[in-house]
Amino acid sequence: MTQKWVGRFAPTPSGPLHFGSLVAALGSYLIARQRQGQWLLRIEDIDPPREMPGAAQDILSTLEAFGFEWDGPVTYQSQRTAAYEQALDLLHSKSLVYQCDCSRKIVIERNDGVYDKYCRNRDLIDIGDSAIRIKFDPTFAKFNDEIFGHCEFNQQVFCQDFVVRRRDGLFAYQLAVVVDDIDFGINHIVRGADILDSTPRQNFLYHCFDKSAPSYFHLPLVTDESGHKYSKSKFFPAVEPAKACEWILKAYIHLGQKPPETDQIDKPDELLNWAVSNFELNKISKQPIAYPTDRGGEITT
Incomplete structure (x- = not known):
């Protein structure tokens, strides 16, 4: 019997959703949906000193505005x-x-x-x-x-x-992440390559709990022109729901994909559906990809 694909997206509420997190969300979503799998959502709010008030709800609202649909209720680490x-x-x-x-x-x-x-x-x-x-x-x-x-x-x-x-x-x-992934049946983990070196420690924990480790897919990092990871800690701006389709296309291209030849897809949910049908896993690069930014910090392509 073929095992049902269960993936997830697990942002930390240390700020609003930024481009690097959008790439992780999109990659995990497309890979799961293309395989008719589940895509769960977890808020990793286990480290209060790092958290920004209101960030968790802001992330959820942004994901909804971008057309993402997750399976089941949102999980909060603070409740576990x-x-x-x-x-x-x-x-x-x-x-x-x-x-x-x-x-x-x-x-x-x-x-x-x-x-x-x-x-x-x-x-x-x-x-x-x-x-x-x-x-x-x-x-x-x-x-x-x-x-x-x-x-x-x-x-x-x-x-x-x-x-x-x-x-x-x-x-x-x-x-926390291993316990959560075991309890919720996560068997495929798609995330940014910045967590690649955490994988041995997590695999060891799976072994300690007598569980099989999941399959891993690490996505290429988003960096600035100096090679710094594009993240909240670098104070890059949040992705804007008003420009959802534009941001989705940038993230899709970052994953090595060819954008649609038409500009008639102007709704985020329709663009995601198109992306699920056209996504090619073997096109994803292993190398970090740098983006120039304007004076306000916004990615320019």
């Missing part, structure tokens, strides 16, 4: 703390995690910022001021990506024991 606690308890029961009271400053001073397993065998007791790290297995440094092919992150920085719960008590991205 119990699931992450349960997952962490399971890791504890398997003796896969340990307390670590090393500050970032100490790790930098001791080993240039790469964690050296200092607390692995110290048997610290959790007194509320320590992080929890997992005993990473470096054999998971290799994996296959459907776009990039064979990938290997065997440098020391990628093979260190990583944090699954922070010192401030917040659950780390790596743990």
Whole structure:
């Protein structure tokens, strides 16, 4: 029996939807819909210090204005703390995690910022001021990506024991995203190549939970002319719903696709339907693509 395709888009509400996120949303949507699969939506609001008030609703409204239709209700990580606690308890029961009271400053001073397993065998007791790290297995440094092919992150920085719960008590991205994807049956992950190096850690977590890892499709990054990732942190402007079709076409072209020969498709939902029918996965580039911007920061093509 063929497994039903289940994909997702999972933005962080640290600001309005920008072009880089639109590329990830479009790529994941087209690949899922072309295979008659599900496309779920998750808001990764697990890190309050990074979040912008009202950003989650703004992202949802923008996606709707752009014609995206997701399956089922929106999931919010902030409402799933119990699931992450349960997952962490399971890791504890398997003796896969340990307390670590090393500050970032100490790790930098001791080993240039790469964690050296200092607390692995110290048997610290959790007194509320320590992080929890997992005993990473470096054999998971290799994996296959459907776009990039064979990938290997065997440098020391990628093979260190990583944090699954922070010192401030917040659950780390790596743990939360894997627990969510397992619980909601996500079996195909399409996202930006900026998260490519997180894949070994996430695959290791799947192994720890006795689950099969999904298939991965990492999309080419959007950069400015200096090679910087096009993101909210660089203060690039949000995509504008009033120009939805224009932005969708820019994202579609970024994914290596040929735009329609007619300019008569002037509704976002119709443009998305056309794109689903004409999308070719093998046209996607592995290389980051730079875009010039005008003085206001808007992409010009």
